[in-house]
Amino acid sequence: MIQARIEQKTNLTRRQFLAGSGAALAAAHWSPKAFGAGPKLVELRLKAAPARAKIAGAEYRETEVWAYNGRVTGPEIRAVQGDRLRVVVENGLSQDTSVHWHGVRLPNLMDGVPHLTQEPIRPGASYAYEFDLQDAGTFWYHPHWRSHEQVGRGLHGALIVEEREPPAVDRDLVWVLGDWRLDASAQIDPNFGHMFDVSHAGRIGNTVTVNGAVAERIPVRRGERVRLRLINVANARIFALDFTGHRPIVIARDAHPVDPYFPDEPIRLGPGMRADLVLDATGEPGSLHPVIDRFAPRQEYRLLDLQYVGEARSPGARAPISLAGNPVPEPDIARANRHEFALGGGMMGNLGTARVGERALSMREMMQHGLAWAINGIAQDEHGHAPLLTLKLGETAILAFRNDTVWNHPMHLHGHVFRVLSRNGVPAARRELLDTVLVGPRESVEVAFVADNPGNWMLHCHVLEHQAGGMGGVIRVA
Ligand SMILES: [Cu+2]
Numbered sequence: 001m002i003q004a005r006i007e008q009k010t011n012l013t014r015r016q017f018l019a020g021s022g023a024a025l026a027a028a029h030w031s032p033k034a035f036g037a038g039p040k041l042v043e044l045r046l047k048a049a050p051a052r053a054k055i056a057g058a059e060y061r062e063t064e065v066w067a068y069n070g071r072v073t074g075p076e077i078r079a080v081q082g083d084r085l086r087v088v089v090e091n092g093l094s095q096d097t098s099v100h101w102h103g104v105r106l107p108n109l110m111d112g113v114p115h116l117t118q119e120p121i122r123p124g125a126s127y128a129y130e131f132d133l134q135d136a137g138t139f140w141y142h143p144h145w146r147s148h149e150q151v152g153r154g155l156h157g158a159l160i161v162e163e164r165e166p167p168a169v170d171r172d173l174v175w176v177l178g179d180w181r182l183d184a185s186a187q188i189d190p191n192f193g194h195m196f197d198v199s200h201a202g203r204i205g206n207t208v209t210v211n212g213a214v215a216e217r218i219p220v221r222r223g224e225r226v227r228l229r230l231i232n233v234a235n236a237r238i239f240a241l242d243f244t245g246h247r248p249i250v251i252a253r254d255a256h257p258v259d260p261y262f263p264d265e266p267i268r269l270g271p272g273m274r275a276d277l278v279l280d281a282t283g284e285p286g287s288l289h290p291v292i293d294r295f296a297p298r299q300e301y302r303l304l305d306l307q308y309v310g311e312a313r314s315p316g317a318r319a320p321i322s323l324a325g326n327p328v329p330e331p332d333i334a335r336a337n338r339h340e341f342a343l344g345g346g347m348m349g350n351l352g353t354a355r356v357g358e359r360a361l362s363m364r365e366m367m368q369h370g371l372a373w374a375i376n377g378i379a380q381d382e383h384g385h386a387p388l389l390t391l392k393l394g395e396t397a398i399l400a401f402r403n404d405t406v407w408n409h410p411m412h413l414h415g416h417v418f419r420v421l422s423r424n425g426v427p428a429a430r431r432e433l434l435d436t437v438l439v440g441p442r443e444s445v446e447v448a449f450v451a452d453n454p455g456n457w458m459l460h461c462h463v464l465e466h467q468a469g470g471m472g473g474v475i476r477v478a
Pocket residue numbers: 408409410461462463466467471
């Protein structure tokens with residue numbers, strides 16, 4: 001108590017100092033806001049509800065979607081590192097929902113996982129999320145209840161946390177990459193959780209959108225420098241984007257800065273993952289440059305064209321881009337404990353049995369319950385929250401993922417950020433800080449993190465049908 005009082009007094013003194021002569025007046029109506037001290041509050045309301053949206057292109061009629069504030073994608077939330085975000089979420093759906101803030105390191109109670117960190121938001125009810133944005137970068141938000149259906153019907157949006165001193169660019173663009181399974185009249189195929197999708201690559205759609213609509217041409221101007229933030233909000237589709245005729249520089253992955261580099265391959269993004277690029281527009285005025293998704297070798301397609309319009313502008317001198325790192329604690333590898341996570345199941349996976357609750361079920365029996373996947377032999381759907389691992393607060397843990405399946409699994413950890421150490425035993429070249437790591441078929445990936453955030457945190461595959469089909473669990477930090 002005494003300590004708290006002293007701190008309060010010290011803060012008051014400092015605030016008065018900062019506020020200068022206005023402080024005496026403001027002191028009569030004490031509130032942190034009045035002093036301009038403490039974090040700035042960014043407030044908004046999000047209502048999840050059915051809506052209609054033009055997503056498939058001009059020649060198609062509107063699609064019935066579920067949307068935040070009537071829009072797909074949802075409103076772009078922008079704040080500055082250090083701000084406090086307060087979002088009141090209202091549920092206008094006929095089923096429970098929640099909002100998870102993907103990649104944000106926040107208190108466990110704000111993490112948005114029903115029956116684990118909060119009660120679900122019932123139809124007609126509201127819930128207030130409020131937390132400080134300690135990291136800058138590109139994040140996103142989405143429900144964490146029946147995610148495969150709720151995200152797949154359109155509930156997702158970007159959360160951009162700007163650096164206090166952002167790098168100099170001419171434009172800051174966000175591409176929310178979505179994937180929809182539509183019928184011939186542009187309506188969403190309602191068959192969510194189909195066992196074929198669950199047990200194979202997930203629900204891959206047939207309509208890829210950028211910011212909620214099929215994109216044809218995106219205008220750029222020769223000479224400009226664009227910061228391009230890519231967010232993969234698809235249920236299952238993995239992108240590998242080739243910016244033909246351009247050399248984008250990767251400056252951040254999953255919100256966290258990397259030493260800037262020119263990738264020698266298309267930019268790969270599994271579900272949930274993000275990349276921040278700097279793109280210098282070097283094309284000729286009037287030219288078109290397709291951006292091609294090359295992930296599936298025989299199913300490459302043109303996502304959109306960069307179209308050069310207008311007069312060239314003089315690029316001027318280009319300072320090298322470098323972003324200040326976020327305050328993420330560095331794992332202490334020498335003292336770390338190593339924990340293996342065997343990812344099993346799926347078609348052609350030879351999973352014998354898995355534990356489902358108290359029972360051991362064969363793959364055939366699992367599939368009768370909508371399950372096809374397991375972590376360390378345990379299958380848990382959204383209702384299952386048994387801890388896979390308990391960590392002591394402050395310890396460094398190495399998570400060693402071993403993918404025993406023939407499918408890709410973007411593994412996402414809540415509440416923390418991990419450093420990639422190795423792939424198939426080979427030290428990682430860039431040692432990125434990520435919240436979601438793509439573990440390829442039969443691949444092994446080691447990551448490490450400091451368990452500095454107390455609470456129960458989901459670890460799950462972000463192919464949302466895999467998550468629904470059992471590939472999830474909880475890491476408890478206490
Ligand atoms: Cu998966």
